[in-house]
Amino acid sequence: NAGVTQTPKFQVLKTGQSMTLQCAQDMNHEYMSWYRQDPGMGLRLIHYSVGAGITDQGEVPNGYNVSRSTTEDFPLRLLSAAPSQTSVYFCASSYSGSGAEETQYFGPGTRLLVL
């Protein structure tokens, strides 16, 4: 198993540009999520999905879109990048349902710099 994979590892954007951060998992997990990590703020939830075709907003969703067409993939889209979106982005996945105890597994992260 590759686990949770993310691409790219690093990206530089100009303000106003768009891009998609890719996330894939091969563990057949229903639940997938995107977090951003900023210094002194820990990780904050952007969007999440409990299964294909189902997505919902987290704590900091503004400026980001997601979709979940397959169980494996959960891309995060920045429609018009802003310097405030400079951050490290992590994708995570786990089993869902009643499994609150289920462990989330994280990808290696994407470091994004918006100029």
Place this chain on the structure above:
Amino acid sequence: AQSVAQPEDQVNVAEGNPLTVKCTYSVSGNPYLFWYVQYPNRGLQFLLKYITGDNLVKGSYGFEAEFNKSQTSFHLKKPSALVSDSALYFCAVRDTPLTGANHLFFGTGTRLTVIP
């Protein structure tokens, strides 16, 4: 609402000494508590979790954590620190699930430095 507090931004400990990284939480129902570790330029790695049962939870790399319901704490501990334990540690919590949504609420992290 769920929340987690890690009161120490930085913890320094000498190699071979015991270490403690503190975490307190707030949830409305039964807490599900997790510790993750992040090494430089890496993703988060799962260390251990408390769901129910024994208050002392043992995890990876010799780490353990003690759940204390009366003090709403879940401190991470290790009897003898290694230089390789130096990393950023995150405590996380989630409340009793209603919808199967499994997202976590994280603390701000504690940077552990083990001094040779």
